[in-house]
Amino acid sequence: MAALCVPCRNGDDMYExxxxxxxxxxxxxxxxxxxxxxxxxxxxxxSFDDATAKVKVTGVVFEWISSLVWMKTEC
Numbered sequence: 306m307a308a309l310c311v312p313c314r315n316g317d318d319m320y321e322x323x324x325x326x327x328x329x330x331x332x333x334x335x336x337x338x339x340x341x342x343x344x345x346x347x348x349x350x351x352s353f354d355d356a357t358a359k360v361k362v363t364g365v366v367f368e369w370i371s372s373l374v375w376m377k378t379e380c
Contacts, residue, residue: 336367
């Protein structure tokens with residue numbers, strides 16, 4: 306599996322499926338690193354022919370673990 310070009314705080318490469326911790330609103334939360342595609346219907350600029358356009362964005366996301374058993378990793 307290829308590295309995601311998102312380094313851990315210790316400088317190691319992150320991979321899809323890695324487990325990590327991030328501070329959110331002063332609370333440490335646990336996440337799984339994922340690649341996801343989001344599809345949205347967006348309102349077009351007034352000068353465009355169509356009123357809306359379907360947009361797909363693919364990127365690295367951090368999926369919040371709320372009920373999984375946590376195993377500490379290096380990231």
